[in-house]
Amino acid sequence: MSGPTVTPPPGETSGGTSAAKTRVGFVGLGSQGGPMARRIVEAGHPTTLWARRPGSLEPFADTAAKTAGTPAEMAADCDVACVCVVDDADVEQVVTGENGILEGLAAGGVVVVHSTVHPDTCRRLADAAAARGVSVVDAPVSGGGQAAAEGRLLVMAGGDDAAVERCRPVFATYADPIVHLGPLGSGQLTKLLNNVLFTANLATAAGALALGRSLDVDPDRLAEVISHGSGTSFALGRVAAAGGTLGPMGERAGALLQKDARLLATVADAAGVPAGPVMRAADDALDLMEHRR
Template identity: 85%
Template sequence: MSGPSVTPPPGTSSGSAPAAKARVGFVGLGSQGAPMARRIVEAGHPTTLWARRPDSLAPFADTAAATAASPAAMAADCDVACVCVVDDAGVEEVVAGADGILAGLAEGGVIVVHSTVHPDTCRRLADLAAARRVAVVDAPVSGGGPAAAEGRLLVMAGGDDDAVERCRPVFATYADPIVHLGPLGSGQLTKLLNNVLFTANLATAAGALSLGRSLGVDPARLAEVVAHGSGASFALERVAAAGGTLDPLAARAGALLQKDARLLAAVAEAADVPAGPALRAADDALDLMDHRR
């Protein structure tokens, strides 16, 4: 009589040896991407990096990471290729350009789009990738560089179940939680909604502090009180830390928040869905930051 079937624990094969870690490629070593890549390297994944600027690679000189001369060359040495560049055009160039990831990634590979872009960008790339038997997962992140360095980024993933699960051990090096939201594009939609809500909250927080000042209530004291009350929000914390103004946020993030509001508005318009009060409030914040949508 045969014995019971035993499922090996995660991270091991049916034998005693641990399962091999995925080989990872990473493009986009900015303030958020660099700590993500470092976490991947430090977790023991064989990692290959590519960057347009050599100085972006310099901080990795003391690590086991390899470097490549092009996205295609990087992809030839990896199973999972992560992209964390700024915008749609950058993602399309890195993935589908003449010397892009698709030119080097082998059949069965996965391209992960960590950038915040239009869902249709991911779908177009997925169509191109499918012809090469490569999967695409959209996995925008939230939390910033410090969260990445501490392994507590939020990953919002969209895509085929199997592809997302193959990427999960890589995501787990820099993220907790990792939320699989549904089919390809759902991660991007969720990130856009999150960012527009944050932008809307900036407008209401700045407006409340300004109104309080006009009525004789010290903005710093008001923010201190509201932080412990039902009106508390992350946006209020950011505005209060900036002295009640949106100017520092405008300089650092105004253009990115404007981009995301435009993307969500375009998605809603194409679906013939009213954008509603969140986008209207976000527009107020963008106007205050001199980044009108």
């Protein structure tokens, strides 16, 4: 097995010539991961893909991307292995399970966890990876598939400075800004806080529109006014677009928002820190979406 490519500062080698592109592996080609992987391929990084479902690979048939039979086979052909699957169990299976990434990734490689998971999951992975000379960076993202396709995702990174900087040219293919929050796990904590605040804002936005309706203020006009005022929020736009209710949001994203609220509550409980009003408001939204925490 060949060793990892040593990536110099972006765009330059010690001789001043164009830098070699980092070899990238990618797992998790869903609505967000798929556009991220395509951006990596189109930026010229040698890319190897693995997917449980062959259909997920079909959109890449017209690209330079290679495919692998297992995550381990994929990892043996890359320096940075990106994981963008749904939950903690999926991440651990792909990274540390049989034929997982750690079985193939050479010493010096980096595993990037783009999934939103418990910070402790990333720390467990880092312990297992360290025994093989591999680093882990947690780098959850925000923005959705369209933002990924346009190269404007938000990446919230946690991990060793050198490991994060090594991944930065890869992140830059699909993200702007890229924010390094601190040590491993800090990216996940930041993403969970963001998602719980968004969930809380859904409750307050829906509550304001409902209260206005009860007081004979047209909810569409009210939403139009608030969107130009100090009370506006991204959540208000989502609630207004759904007719002032959280039903459609619950169908699309209720389970994921519930998962993230549960994760943050677990972290806060373990730290002995009261979650406070943001969690109470988030719980109100989850109740309205019929996804009680």
